[in-house]
Structure formats: structure tokens, C-alpha cells
Amino acid sequence: MRILIAYASLSGNTRELARMVRARCEEAGHAVSWIETDIQGLADAGPDPRHDLYLLGAWTDNAGRTPPEMKRFIAELVEAVGKPAQLAVFGTGETQWGEEYWCGALRRMAAFFGSRYPRLEIEQMPHGERDALKVRRWTDHVLGMAADASPAAESEFEPDNTSRPHADPARLIA
Numbered sequence: 001m002r003i004l005i006a007y008a009s010l011s012g013n014t015r016e017l018a019r020m021v022r023a024r025c026e027e028a029g030h031a032v033s034w035i036e037t038d039i040q041g042l043a044d045a046g047p048d049p050r051h052d053l054y055l056l057g058a059w060t061d062n063a064g065r066t067p068p069e070m071k072r073f074i075a076e077l078v079e080a081v082g083k084p085a086q087l088a089v090f091g092t093g094e095t096q097w098g099e100e101y102w103c104g105a106l107r108r109m110a111a112f113f114g115s116r117y118p119r120l121e122i123e124q125m126p127h128g129e130r131d132a133l134k135v136r137r138w139t140d141h142v143l144g145m146a147a148d149a150s151p152a153a154e155s156e157f158e159p160d161n162t163s164r165p166h167a168d169p170a171r172l173i174a
């Protein structure tokens with residue numbers, strides 16, 4: 001798959017998390033376009049803004065808000081490709097801001113896109129085997145969901161796909 005990873009990071013926590021997600025995607029053989037929204041825009045992803053999967057990462061700003069750089073990037077993305085169905089969010093925050101605001105940007109972003117993917121939320125800088133495992137599991141799960149949703153996977157289940165014989169011809173009845 002062609003995957004776009006775009007992230008906003010002020011002090012490096014979310015950048016580190018984005019690097020871990022990227023490494024897992026590349027290990028699985030996917031091509032990653034990489035955008036640091038603080039200094040880059042969608043044009044930096046290459047001539048074609050369309051990707052099979054979009055992974056947006058952000059820290060959370062005051063009282064659960066989305067950082068302005070990510071908001072700007074989201075506006076640019078929606079202008080270019082609409083609201084992609086295959087989009088997941090990840091990021092870092094601090095629980096000391098309270099349950100209501102903890103990683104609030106991710107909830108806002110996921111709600112804006114109507115994302116059906118789980119969110120990956122990490123306390124400050126990802127560290128230790130526990131966070132590493134959480135990141136790997138989340139990334140693998142998201143990659144699996146996106147692969148299931150890809151046009152190639154869907155075509156196998158099209159009822160009028162009669163070009164290939166199937167072991168159970170009665171499967172389309174009832």
C-alpha cells in the first residue's frame with residue numbers, strides 16, 4: 001500500500017512515535033510518504049496526493065485542542081482528496097491535563113474524519129517494551145484493516161465477479 005504519515009510535534013514526542021509507526025509500516029513492505037506538518041505541506045508527499053491509507057499524528061494543545069499546523073494540513077488534505085475513509089490517528093498527550101482533555105486532539109481529528117480505526121494514544125514520549133508493543137500492535141491492526149478495505153480485497157467478494165471459478169458455486173445463494 002501507499003501510506004501517508006503526517007505528524008505535528010512540538011518537542012519531539014510525537015515525532016518519535018511517528019518514526020516507530022513508520023518503521024513498522026516499512027518492515028511490512030509498504031511505501032511511506034512522510035510529512036512533518038510544522039515545516040511541510042501535502043505537496044511534499046509527491047505529485048499524487050492520493051494514498052491507500054492516511055496516518056495522522058499529533059500532540060494535543062491547550063484543553064484538548066488540535067495543533068494549528070495539523071489543522072492547516074487537514075484543510076489541505078481535505079481540499080485535495082476529501083475525507084478519506086482509510087484514515088487513522090495517533091499521538092501523544094499528558095494525562096495530567098485530565099481525562100476530558102487527554103489526547104483530545106486525536107478524538108477531535110477522528111471525529112472530524114468519521115474514522116472507524118482505533119486511536120493510538122501514548123503518554124508523552126513512547127518508552128519501554130510496553131509502548132513499543134502497543135505501537136506494533138496498533139500499526140499491524142490498522143494495516144490489516146486497511147488491506148481488508150482495499151479495492152483488491154473487495155473485488156474478491158463482488159457477487160458479479162464470475163471471471164474466476166469458485167470452489168463453492170452455491171455460496172451466492174441464500
Ligand SMILES: Cc1cc2nc3c(=O)[nH]c(=O)nc-3n(C[C@H](O)[C@H](O)[C@H](O)COP(=O)(O)O)c2cc1C
Pocket residue numbers: 008009010011012013014015058059060061062063064065092093094095097101102103104123124125
Ligand atoms: C500549551 C500546552 C498545552 C497542552 N495541553 C494538553 C491537553 O489539553 N491534553 C493533553 O493530553 N496534553 C496536553 N499537552 C501535553 C502535550 O500534548 C504532550 O506533552 C505531548 O507529548 C507533546 O508532544 P510533542 O513532543 O510531539 O510536541 C499540552 C502541552 C502544552 C505545551
